[in-house]
Amino acid sequence: MYLSFLLVSILWSLVTVAYPSDWKHVIHERRQVKPEGWIRHSRMHLERILPMRIALKQSEIHNLDSHLMRISTPDSNDYGKHWSYEKIVDTFAPSQDTIREVHEWLLAAGIARGRIKKSRSPGWLHFNVTVEEAEILLRTEYHLYEHEVTGQGHVACDAYNVPRHVQSHIDFITPTIHFDTKIVPRFDHRTRERKRSGTGFGPWGKPWLPKASPVANPTLNNLQDCSNNVTPDCLRALYGIPTLPPTMRTNPGNSFGVVEYTPQSYMGSDLDKFFSNYSKNPVELYSSAPSVLECPSTPVQKRPTLLSVDGGNIHNTPNLNQNTESNLDLQYAMALVNPLNVTLYQVGDLVQTEYTSFNNFLDSIDGSYCSDNDSTDNVTSPTVDAIYPDPLPGGYAGPRNCGGHAATKVISTSYSYNEHDLSPAYETRQCNEYAKLGLLGTTFLYCSSDFGVAGSQGRCLDPSTSSYNDGLSGMFIPSFPSTCPYVLSIGATQIKPNASVTEPEIACATKIASGGGFSNVFPMPSYQSQALKSWFKNYPPPYEAGRFNNSQQMRGYPDVSANGAKYVVALLGGYNYHLYGTSASAPTFGAVITLINEARLNVGKGPVGFINPTLYAHPYLLNDITNGSNPGCGTAGFSSAPGWDPVTGLGTPNYPRMLQYFLTH
Ligand SMILES: *[C@@H]1O[C@H](CO)[C@@H](O)[C@H](O)[C@H]1NC(C)=O
Ligand SMILES: *[C@@H]1O[C@H](CO)[C@@H](O)[C@H](O)[C@H]1NC(C)=O
Ligand SMILES: *[C@@H]1O[C@H](CO)[C@@H](O)[C@H](O)[C@H]1NC(C)=O
Ligand SMILES: *[C@@H]1O[C@H](CO)[C@@H](O)[C@H](O)[C@H]1NC(C)=O
Ligand SMILES: *[C@@H]1O[C@H](CO)[C@@H](O)[C@H](O)[C@H]1NC(C)=O
Ligand SMILES: *[C@@H]1O[C@H](CO)[C@@H](O)[C@H](O)[C@H]1NC(C)=O
Ligand SMILES: *[C@@H]1O[C@H](CO)[C@@H](O)[C@H](O)[C@H]1NC(C)=O
Numbered sequence: 001m002y003l004s005f006l007l008v009s010i011l012w013s014l015v016t017v018a019y020p021s022d023w024k025h026v027i028h029e030r031r032q033v034k035p036e037g038w039i040r041h042s043r044m045h046l047e048r049i050l051p052m053r054i055a056l057k058q059s060e061i062h063n064l065d066s067h068l069m070r071i072s073t074p075d076s077n078d079y080g081k082h083w084s085y086e087k088i089v090d091t092f093a094p095s096q097d098t099i100r101e102v103h104e105w106l107l108a109a110g111i112a113r114g115r116i117k118k119s120r121s122p123g124w125l126h127f128n129v130t131v132e133e134a135e136i137l138l139r140t141e142y143h144l145y146e147h148e149v150t151g152q153g154h155v156a157c158d159a160y161n162v163p164r165h166v167q168s169h170i171d172f173i174t175p176t177i178h179f180d181t182k183i184v185p186r187f188d189h190r191t192r193e194r195k196r197s198g199t200g201f202g203p204w205g206k207p208w209l210p211k212a213s214p215v216a217n218p219t220l221n222n223l224q225d226c227s228n229n230v231t232p233d234c235l236r237a238l239y240g241i242p243t244l245p246p247t248m249r250t251n252p253g254n255s256f257g258v259v260e261y262t263p264q265s266y267m268g269s270d271l272d273k274f275f276s277n278y279s280k281n282p283v284e285l286y287s288s289a290p291s292v293l294e295c296p297s298t299p300v301q302k303r304p305t306l307l308s309v310d311g312g313n314i315h316n317t318p319n320l321n322q323n324t325e326s327n328l329d330l331q332y333a334m335a336l337v338n339p340l341n342v343t344l345y346q347v348g349d350l351v352q353t354e355y356t357s358f359n360n361f362l363d364s365i366d367g368s369y370c371s372d373n374d375s376t377d378n379v380t381s382p383t384v385d386a387i388y389p390d391p392l393p394g395g396y397a398g399p400r401n402c403g404g405h406a407a408t409k410v411i412s413t414s415y416s417y418n419e420h421d422l423s424p425a426y427e428t429r430q431c432n433e434y435a436k437l438g439l440l441g442t443t444f445l446y447c448s449s450d451f452g453v454a455g456s457q458g459r460c461l462d463p464s465t466s467s468y469n470d471g472l473s474g475m476f477i478p479s480f481p482s483t484c485p486y487v488l489s490i491g492a493t494q495i496k497p498n499a500s501v502t503e504p505e506i507a508c509a510t511k512i513a514s515g516g517g518f519s520n521v522f523p524m525p526s527y528q529s530q531a532l533k534s535w536f537k538n539y540p541p542p543y544e545a546g547r548f549n550n551s552q553q554m555r556g557y558p559d560v561s562a563n564g565a566k567y568v569v570a571l572l573g574g575y576n577y578h579l580y581g582t583s584a585s586a587p588t589f590g591a592v593i594t595l596i597n598e599a600r601l602n603v604g605k606g607p608v609g610f611i612n613p614t615l616y617a618h619p620y621l622l623n624d625i626t627n628g629s630n631p632g633c634g635t636a637g638f639s640s641a642p643g644w645d646p647v648t649g650l651g652t653p654n655y656p657r658m659l660q661y662f663l664t665h
């Protein structure tokens with residue numbers, strides 16, 4: 001380590017005569033945890049090319065929180081005064097100072113001006129460098145990593161440096177320490193289940209697929225049977241969600257956004273099966289397509305409105321691994337908000353499924369976030385996000401989608417990372433993006449994961465080796481983006497065994513455990529301070545700082561919850577499956593907010609937008625869940641309790657109360 005650093009230093013002095021020798025360098029980012037499942041393979045060849053990207057610090061970003069709180073706090077005069085997109089872009093664009101300082105550093109380091117490209121968004125600089133140049137520039141060493149299961153490659157270093165005076169102008173640089181690659185399970189998860197501490201067990205990899213098991217004889221729309229089979233009617237009964245008249249005139253453009261990452265893809269035939277059995281009035285789902293008028297005898301099946309991002313498409317392959325998440329999300333989202341539309345953001349082509357990330361989606365709804373759309377990465381040694389046009393055979397040949405789609409007013413995503421997978425700077429930049437979309441009036445929902453305190457994959461952190469372990473001991477792992485204070489994080493509940501829909505639910509304890517805990521990155525947002533303070537005071541958790549950051553200063557999650565057990569879903573040509581998970585809870589809660597928005601639009605109000613401050617200020621808008629826990633890491637996890645708790649948050653939606661509140665505020 002010391003030797004190679006010395007070598008880099010010598011190289012440095014040879015090539016950078018013009019580089020001011022008094023520039024002090026500091027570590028900008030260092031990876032804290034060994035990347036899960038990756039093996040360091042070999043040193044990168046020095047002549048290989050890396051597509052380097054610098055995420056520039058944005059102006060005014062330190063005031064982002066107060067801007068957002070001002071328009072999202074119920075009693076503020078500016079409540080609901082959402083910003084225009086142009087105002088957001090102008091306000092947060094990097095300053096001229098920042099652009100100049102970073103350019104001067106690169107020029108002094110021998111990266112000629114002509115090599116540095118600005119992306120369409122002002123927030124990024126791009127340039128190609130050899131590994132040798134990059135190692136000198138960032139005073140680091142690059143290695144090729146290989147995934148132990150899939151064999152896929154990834155280029156990374158352990159830490160990197162920048163001149164001290166430049167540091168405040170940079171969020172982060174890629175490719176460096178980040179492992180933002182999505183690992184796709186390459187085998188049938190039913191045969192490779194691994195038992196874990198009582199709760200979480202299931203497929204390996206992310207996105208985490210909700211647990212699926214076949215059901216013999218689900219009873220249709222039977223409210224007496226909801227503790228065994230959850231259907232849209234059960235959810236309506238639990239939360240007081242109305243069924244809108246199928247012929248109702250709806251507000252154009254009020255659509256519920258659901259995000260899916262390829263190879264996840266819904267099966268249209270399964271949607272039809274599901275709607276024909278579980279929609280009270282099947283015809284309602286055939287009502288909005290214009291061709292019904294032309295040819296009334298063949299009803300046209302209702303489908304989500306597809307917004308393809310970077311080649312995302314419906315591949316129509318029946319496959320349990322590939323349809324589960326999409327079928328679940330869409331069957332429930334569409335049934336619950338009907339006759340409102342559901343917009344499906346389908347992200348990524350079928351070739352680069354490993355690399356499509358949340359950034360690819362965020363790029364498509366905010367061009368000012370977009371790092372670029374030209375092909376700079378070497379796919380055989382990929383770095384961070386999927387790249388488009390896709391240079392691989394059969395890949396999507398179009399440009400990376402930068403700002404090509406509008407954001408719907410509610411967007412639900414049932415995919416997640418471990419907070420330790422990414423770096424604080426990287427996560428902060430993405431989290432700020434959710435805040436900006438909140439300024440625009442969008443509500444972002446993320447599921448809180450299905451392993452209780454054991455993150456998004458049922459693994460925990462061994463503090464002695466800084467590695468993930470088997471999930472039976474060690475430090476709790478928070479789930480990202482749930483720990484970002486600008487998303488609404490959704491945990492899971494269930495109906496008690498044999499109980500009716502009118503009895504209080506408990507934290508989900510069947511097959512999965514509601515993800516919950518405290519961030520190691522994001523400080524406690526102001527809107528949570530009362531709720532967290534009283535939880536720590538009244539129900540102090542029995543864990544030391546070695547398990548989680550118990551300073552009472554960090555963001556707690558989830559914010560709220562909804563049923564996540566025994567959802568009846570049509571899969572594989574119409575067989576009924578039971579699905580479990582916060583994956584189910586997120587679209588259910590998102591449907592509720594979409595219906596609230598519809599009611600507000602009907603009386604001339606705007607969408608609720610960033611909703612967290614309102615919910616924390618008015619916890620009676622939710623049904624408090626007080627029973628259950630979220631075990632993991634060899635512990636009982638946290639306990640559900642009166643008021644907010646890190647298992648079920650503030651509780652499940654109470655639609656009638658929410659409606660009353662949001663129609664009068
Ligand atoms: C891209 O990766 C391949 C395989 O690792 C390598 O042979 C090739 O030289 C790389 N190309 C560039 C431009 O780095
Ligand atoms: C980097 O190199 C690739 C492949 O030669 C090229 O397509 C791309 O435009 C270059 N990017 C920059 C920022 O110069
Ligand atoms: C719903 O989507 C369909 C198909 O995209 C469209 O024709 C219809 O106008 C949309 N309805 C509303 C209310 O937005
Ligand atoms: C990105 O794509 C758009 C078209 O979608 C094109 O106008 C623009 O020039 C592209 N930018 C780069 C840097 O390739
Ligand atoms: C919590 O729920 C469990 C499972 O139904 C039940 O056995 C227990 O009595 C409940 N506890 C409380 C305090 O209601
Ligand atoms: C639920 O009801 C069934 C059938 O009545 C019974 O066999 C079972 O023991 C009950 N389970 C619980 C947890 O009460
Ligand atoms: C916990 O968070 C506090 C506040 O951010 C921080 O000062 C402290 O270092 C953290 N503790 C650990 C063990 O990381």
Ligand SMILES: *[C@@H]1O[C@H](CO)[C@@H](O)[C@H](O)[C@H]1NC(C)=O
Pocket residue numbers: 220273274277570574575576
């Ligand atoms: C729909 O209902 C019919 C009749 O009860 C049943 O035979 C079929 O299995 C159900 N299919 C689905 C997908 O629920």
